[in-house]
Amino acid sequence: MSAENMQYTCPFCDSQVIVGKPCPGCKKPTPKKRTKRSWEQSNAYDGLDLPDDDFDYDDFVAREFGQTPHRTIGIKWYWWVTAIAMLLAMALSLFVGG
Ligand SMILES: [Zn+2]
Structure with missing residues (x-):
């Protein structure tokens, strides 16, 4: 992924914006919310905004899973x-007794 x-x-x-x-x-x-409905690109922009939320969630899940094996070990x-x-x-008791 580039x-x-x-x-x-x-x-x-x-x-170009990252x-x-x-x-x-x-x-x-x-901008986080759409204030203008005249944009035809609003749909594409909305789709691009989704990975940002997923990134935070993945980081949170990764932390949770990262700690679980440590406890199990x-x-x-x-x-x-x-x-x-x-x-x-x-x-020892067998050796001592025998
Ligand atoms: Zn700009």
Whole structure:
């Protein structure tokens, strides 16, 4: 995926703007809501605005999933130590008793 796909033409000054960033031509932040219904490009603009929301959501989900395996490994580590300790205790008692 190239960054060129994330650009659109500014409806105010017709310069190339990166999605989610202020327009370098007219210094206006990308408008979030449609105030003019006369634009025929409003539909395309609305579609371009969607990935911005998805990016935040993905980042949030990635963080959630990034922490889950860590917890699982911690639990496994704890139970492995417990099982090995119990086996060692049983083996020791057998050796001492025998
Ligand atoms: Zn502009």
